[in-house]
Amino acid sequence: MMKRVIAALLILVLALFIYGNLYSTGEGKLFPKFGNVNLSERVSNKFINKNANGENGVVTYKETKDAESGSANMVTSIVVNYRSFDTLGEVTVLFVSALGVGLLLSGKSRMKFKTPPNFILKAGVRIIAGIILITGVYIFIHGHLTPGGGFPGGSMIASAVLLFYISDDEFRTKVKSFKFLEGTAGSLYLIFGLLGLTMGGYFLYNFLPTGVVGELFSAGIVPIIYIFVGLKVGSELSNLISDFLSEEGK
Secondary structure, three states, X not given: OHHHHHHHHHHHHHHHHHHHHHOOOOOOOOOOOOOOOOHHHOHHHHHHOOOOOOOOOOOOOOOOEOOOOOOOOHHHHHHXXXXXXXXXXXXXXXXXXXXXXXXXXXXXXXXXXXXXXOHHHHHHHHHHHHHHHHHHHHHHHOOOOOOOOHHHHHHHHHHHHHHHHHHOOOOOOOHHHHHHHHHHHHHXXXXXXXXXXXXXXXXXXXXXXXXXXXXXXXXXXXXXXXXXXXXXXXXXXXXXXXXXXXXXXX
């Protein structure tokens, strides 16, 4: 009972704090008066116009050339350009999580189902999984143009691997190949980051021409990084699935 009372008090204090700052008119508050924000002064507006470094100008789809970030997808501009170093940290967290699961659950033999999958399920998965794989690759290759990117694309690839596992009790991925792909993609991510540090003065500097906003070959290193992220995420999650569906040899 005491825990609930304390939790309710904390929520009330937080609500009063947020309300007091959002609807205040005095100086020295954390937020400006609600509804009176000058968007031109916000960093989000700089991300939209691709001028975080102070290069003013309107970005026009299929016309603007050599923008600071040539990605047509604004989210991609932020995730894989302006804060790409943070994205590297997220990929590292996923790697550490996969490593922990592998150390705890990795087995030598494939787990068997009590009820073997039937022919219809096996044949259907072969068709569906191919479509999922192609779509996943499409999503992270076009992540700088349309919603998507490395994480959802890699997750789709892993979901196709999961379908193979649940439709065939004899299926087992080539774990060594996935681990090699995972390590290679992660290493290339770091290499591109260090190249940016050498050529531009900071880690993951976009040192390639950004091209025309909206074209496939644009945004500099952004689509390349997304390919690395997609392959790394896909291989890591596939290894996780393999670890969960394996058991110790008897």
